[in-house]
Amino acid sequence: MIQLSKISKSFGRNPVLRDISLNVGTGEVVVILGASGSGKTTLLRCINYLEKPGSGEIAVGDLRVDCSRARRSDILRLRRKTAMVFQQYNLFRHKTALENVMEALLVVKKLPLAEARRRSVELLEKVGLGAKLDAYPSRLSGGQQQRVGIARALALEPEVILFDEPTSALDPELVGEVLEVIRAIAKEGITMIVVTHEMGFARDVANRVVFMDGGLIVEEGTPDEVFQRPREERTKQFLRRITPEANYSI
Amino acid sequence: MGAPFDIGYVFSFLPKLLETLGVTLLIVAGSLLTGLVAGFLVALPRMYKIPVLRTLSGIYLSFFRGTPILIQLFLFYYGLPEILKLVGLDLTRAPVMFFVILTYGLHTGAYAAEMIRASVEAVDRGQVEAAYAAGMTPYQAFSRIVLPQALAIAVPVFSNLVIALLKDTSLAFTLGVMEMTGKAQTLGALTQHFIETYIALAFIYLIISFTLERLLAAAERRLTRHEIRERSGSAGRFKLKRRGSYRSVWNSLAEADAGKGGGI
Numbered sequence: 001m002i003q004l005s006k007i008s009k010s011f012g013r014n015p016v017l018r019d020i021s022l023n024v025g026t027g028e029v030v031v032i033l034g035a036s037g038s039g040k041t042t043l044l045r046c047i048n049y050l051e052k053p054g055s056g057e058i059a060v061g062d063l064r065v066d067c068s069r070a071r072r073s074d075i076l077r078l079r080r081k082t083a084m085v086f087q088q089y090n091l092f093r094h095k096t097a098l099e100n101v102m103e104a105l106l107v108v109k110k111l112p113l114a115e116a117r118r119r120s121v122e123l124l125e126k127v128g129l130g131a132k133l134d135a136y137p138s139r140l141s142g143g144q145q146q147r148v149g150i151a152r153a154l155a156l157e158p159e160v161i162l163f164d165e166p167t168s169a170l171d172p173e174l175v176g177e178v179l180e181v182i183r184a185i186a187k188e189g190i191t192m193i194v195v196t197h198e199m200g201f202a203r204d205v206a207n208r209v210v211f212m213d214g215g216l217i218v219e220e221g222t223p224d225e226v227f228q229r230p231r232e233e234r235t236k237q238f239l240r241r242i243t244p245e246a247n248y249s250i
Numbered sequence: 251m252g253a254p255f256d257i258g259y260v261f262s263f264l265p266k267l268l269e270t271l272g273v274t275l276l277i278v279a280g281s282l283l284t285g286l287v288a289g290f291l292v293a294l295p296r297m298y299k300i301p302v303l304r305t306l307s308g309i310y311l312s313f314f315r316g317t318p319i320l321i322q323l324f325l326f327y328y329g330l331p332e333i334l335k336l337v338g339l340d341l342t343r344a345p346v347m348f349f350v351i352l353t354y355g356l357h358t359g360a361y362a363a364e365m366i367r368a369s370v371e372a373v374d375r376g377q378v379e380a381a382y383a384a385g386m387t388p389y390q391a392f393s394r395i396v397l398p399q400a401l402a403i404a405v406p407v408f409s410n411l412v413i414a415l416l417k418d419t420s421l422a423f424t425l426g427v428m429e430m431t432g433k434a435q436t437l438g439a440l441t442q443h444f445i446e447t448y449i450a451l452a453f454i455y456l457i458i459s460f461t462l463e464r465l466l467a468a469a470e471r472r473l474t475r476h477e478i479r480e481r482s483g484s485a486g487r488f489k490l491k492r493r494g495s496y497r498s499v500w501n502s503l504a505e506a507d508a509g510k511g512g513g514i
């Protein structure tokens with residue numbers, strides 16, 4: 001269970017997150033929508049302290065971190081309870097697919113080699129890359145790289161996986177294979193916060209949709225509520241802009 | 251000037267010059283070691299933007315890259331003992347070799363510093379973030395993710411640096427060090443076969459440079475085996491295809507500051 005309370009963040013004098021509070025229950029899939037620059041990435045990056053929040057509180061599982069006085073050890077523990085899947089995959093380029101997944105198991109979780117290997121092979125098979133264990137990222141397609149990224153995140157058995165536009169760097173024909181994998185792990189009850197512009201995916205997979213604008217959560221609800229009966233004008237405008245007319249009227 | 255050309259002298263000079271190869275290589279090795287340590291110390295404040303130290307490294311870099319190595323040798327050999335005398339340190343009895351290695355070392359350090367900084371910054375920030383996101387400590391992220399890739403990126407620059415250093419050591423004779431070039435001067439003066447000594451000398455430098463270059467190119471291929479290689483046509487040699495994250499080191503020299511995001 002994730003609890004964000006009153007998270008604020010500014011870059012210089014530019015406030016990017018304004019008192020954001022959000023709860024995500026265990027096994028829940030929350031999709032964050034919003035226009036470019038609304039602060040979605042920043043919010044995700046605050047949760048694992050890739051950005052330092054200005055103030056607020058982050059709770060993941062039994063760990064509570066007060067952002068105004070977080071210590072290094074808090075940050076490390078927070079990061080060990082979360083995992084992230086990046087828009088640009090960010091695989092370790094000098095390591096094979098298998099080594100990418102094993103890395104944190106060996107270094108962070110300090111598992112024995114055989115155990116780390118067994119688990120990593122299993123996960124790569126699960127994301128359909130059983131035949132690519134020894135391939136370096138430079139030899140993999142974007143879709144394959146992102147599936148390695150997902151396996152790498154799963155390996156840590158985190159309390160939540162943070163996805164930041166996992167498919168928006170992909171060629172259109174590769175988007176499907178990655179969404180399929182995310183959909184499958186969502187079904188297994190893994191807690192996820194997903195920033196995406198894939199509306200179909202959001203509708204199918206999300207338990208809850210959160211719409212952000214200008215560093216605020218403007219509206220949240222089930223996919224039905226947000227997509228079919230948006231209350232806020234800003235949400236309606238956003239949906240009109242990104243959803244083709246025909247889809248929207250359904 | 252000198253005696254008529256006789257190719258036989260070239261061959262007889264080769265072994266005589268090689269007797270002093272050890273001295274040349276000692277200068278190269280000693281300076282490289284000093285240079286890498288100095289380079290690291292100078293690169294750190296520039297990478298981490300540490301206020302005062304950063305300015306000092308800037309001055310250091312400008313001096314050693316902006317003045318001729320010959321002047322640096324003279325300044326250190328004749329000037330340093332004078333300055334240190336003022337603080338009561340007597341260096342007048344220190345061996346010449348000490349000044350030679352110190353000067354070449356600090357000179358190399360200036361180039362090594364830029365090599366280190368550019369190579370580290372050429373490893374894309376996203377991988378470091380991925381390492382942090384997975385719960386690695388800054389030390390783990392550096393040693394397991396950044397360092398191996400930075401090393402690979404640094405090799406071609408390092409190769410140039412070593413070869414430049416090797417050639418520069420030929421100026422050490424100006425302080426009276428009997429390395430290869432000094433020996434060649436002596437042999438030439440003794441026999442009046444100057445051209446022959448310089449041919450033999452050039453040949454030896456060439457062979458060493460060539461060997462070093464080949465060895466380091468092999469090291470680079472090994473360190474970058476994870477990158478896609480293309481067979482480049484008839485030559486059949488491998489060429490590294492630069493991909494997104496492997497921006498050329500020289501590009502990143504220009505974009506000094508690409509740092510974004512938190513870390514601890």
Ligand SMILES: Nc1ncnc2c1ncn2[C@@H]1O[C@H](COP(=O)(O)OP(=O)(O)OP(=O)(O)O)[C@@H](O)[C@H]1O
Binds near residue numbers: 016034039043511
């Ligand atoms: N490192 C940074 N330094 C300064 N400003 C930043 C930085 N990162 C983000 N911003 C600013 O913060 C605001 C929110 O950015 P953010 O990346 O969170 O938006 P986003 O909702 O993820 O947008 P997109 O859909 O384009 O990814 C933007 O105005 C952006 O310019």
Ligand SMILES: [Mg+2]
Binds near residue numbers: 040042165
């Ligand atoms: Mg974003």
